[in-house]
Amino acid sequence: MPDTPNPTGRLVVVDPYSSGSVLARRAAELHGLDAVAVLTPGTLPAALRASYPAGDFAAEVPFTDVATTAAAVEALCGGRPRHLICGSEPGVEAYDALAEHWGLRPNSGPSEPRRDKFLMQARLKEAGVPYIPHHLGTDTESIVAWCAGSGLDRYVLKPVKSFATDGVFFCADLDEVRAACELLFARSDLSGVPITEILVEERLxxxxxxxxxxxxxxxxxxxxxxxxxxxxxxxxxxxxxxxxxxxxxxxxxxxxxxxxxxxxxxxxxxxxxxxxxxxxxxxxxxxxxxxxxxxxxxxxxxxxxxxxxxxxxxxxxxxxxxxxxxxxxxTLRRGVVECFLFAPTAGVLTANRIAERCGGLDSFLFDTCAQVPGDRIEKTVDLITSYGRVVLAHEDPDVLARDTEYVLALDRSGGLIEVRPED
Structure with missing residues (x-):
């Protein structure tokens, strides 16, 4: 590895998805940097993959292992890159490994507790920081048994590497715990990895x-x-x-x-x-x-x-x-609210009235709802399947509260979109 960084100063972004998609363009605007994307393996949802702005990057490198990936990046940068940043949750561990390899202001201690939610709670406990009572299970019966003996009356179950509320279940009794386990162990997490471990916690x-x-x-x-x-x-x-x-x-x-x-x-x-x-x-x-x-x-x-x-x-x-x-x-210059919109069923959009019914609000800032009749809509069951957002902003909190309730009430009553359910 070269002793000096690349004089041209490239920024490496690991998994530039979601909000991390803005980093390359903003780095070019503010700091005159061009960027290289490092993409970790995994089967991500289409909406997340679509957020990757390939055109903002000079090159991209698939993450395999630290040595191979680092060598490929260095070949593109003419040496060790100057700057490295993590763009989204799936890339946390790869980012940590590359930061350590290059000595680019790495984080300290093991990387796993920054991604694995069970290890995260265990680390808080070890450090004397208030944590959630928790248990790690690899099969349904052991999880149900732990819940039965825990003395708790409400539980949260999730994959250990859940994000975007994927696979998170609120359970009020042991039957619900069992049903959630059976659903989770039969599927993969949002990164495409089969779920073999489930974190169980007290619902606070x-x-x-x-x-x-x-x-x-x-x-x-x-x-x-x-x-x-x-x-x-x-x-x-x-x-x-x-x-x-x-x-x-x-x-x-x-x-x-x-x-x-x-x-x-x-x-x-x-x-x-x-x-x-x-x-x-x-x-x-x-x-x-x-x-x-x-x-x-x-x-x-x-x-x-x-x-x-x-x-x-x-x-x-x-x-x-x-x-x-x-x-x-x-400090806050004005209040802002993001309203997450629900589709109660999957189907085909037949009407979109969001701009018509929300665009004239005093606090309306923007929406993300560009769907047109004929587009398919998924039933909302997590953050990824929310079909859109209405964002409000205003200096007067009363105006903001009024408009928020108006948008959410319309959404609950079916006043923003119409969907023809699937047969």
């Missing part, structure tokens, strides 16, 4: 928050905070709305996230942490060592004094700039 009670942070050399800076509203569809938790929260409103959440990131060794770059604010304080559901997925970073741009995208890049590309920008705590 309290409001759910997501916290986005960016770290540099072990110092975490919380950039933004949102509160989730979810509903349950066929036992699966599904996002319904995500509303911005001023970071200064919950210092206890900020302090907890800093402890969790330290325990997990997320020392450099972005992290996306989801937690429950219980009666006893915050408890982590999970953390992703990458940016908020989907529209999250765009919502931060629309509402906050700080840019999650730009800080993420600065932490990897321009550390001095990062330190300068993070001297001041972020």
């Amino acid at each position: 009670v309290g409001p759910e928050f997501v916290v986005d942070s960016v770290s540099l050399d072990g110092e975490a800076f919380v950039v933004d905070m949102f509160r989730y509203e979810k509903e349950t569809v066929d036992g699966n938790p599904v996002y319904r709305a995500m509303a911005s929260v001023d970071v200064g409103e919950h210092p206890e959440v900020v302090a907890y996230v800093e402890r969790a990131l330290a325990a997990l060794g997320i020392d450099n770059g972005p992290a996306h942490s989801e937690l429950i604010l219980t009666a006893d304080g915050p408890v982590l559901i999970e953390t992703g060592a990458r940016m908020h997925g989907g529209l999250g970073p765009k919502l931060v741009e629309a509402s906050s004094s700080h840019s999650l995208i730009d800080l993420t890049l600065a932490s990897r590309v321009a550390p001095a700039e990062f330190l300068e920008r993070t001297r001041v705590r972020p």
Whole structure:
């Protein structure tokens, strides 16, 4: 491996999907960098694969093993690349391995607890950070037996490497636990890997928050905070709305996230942490060592004094700039809400009235619903199968609350789209 980085300064992005798809273009705009994509193997959903902007990259390399992949990247860059960043959840472990190999501000400790949700909770426990009571099972009967003897009355089951709410089940009794196990063990996770292990946890009670942070050399800076509203569809938790929260409103959440990131060794770059604010304080559901997925970073741009995208890049590309920008705590310029739209059944779209009925709202910012009659719509059972978003933003919280309820009420009543069910 060369002792000096490539003087032309290429950025390597591992799995530039979802929100990570913006990183190459933004790096070119802000820092004059071109980019190489490293793509990990796996069978990802079509919607996630479609988010990859191949035209923004000078080249792409399939990830096989660290040595082979590093050699291929170095051949493209004329030596060790200067900058490396993780674009989305499937690439976390490959990113960690390459960062360690090249000495590009790697995270500390083992990589697995930053991806495996069972190991994540175990690591919190070891570090003395509040965690969720949990169990790892490899067969249905052992999982049911653990639940029966746990003393708990509500459970969450998920694949150990779940993301985008894939394969997450809320269960209220042992029959529901058994049914969820049988469904999960019969399928693969969102990355296309057969499910052989299931994480079982206590279902915590309290409001759910997501916290986005960016770290540099072990110092975490919380950039933004949102509160989730979810509903349950066929036992699966599904996002319904995500509303911005001023970071200064919950210092206890900020302090907890800093402890969790330290325990997990997320020392450099972005992290996306989801937690429950219980009666006893915050408890982590999970953390992703990458940016908020989907529209999250765009919502931060629309509402906050700080840019999650730009800080993420600065932490990897321009550390001095990062330190300068993070001297001041972020504040909300206006509130923003992302409304997640539900399709109650799969079928063919016969009418799309979203622009007509939402576009004139005082807080309307944009929507992602370009479907036209004749397009196929999936039943909404998780984040990936939500058919679209309506995003609202306004300085007046009363206006924002009114418009949010209007959009969600229309969606629940079938007033935004019409779908002809499949035969």
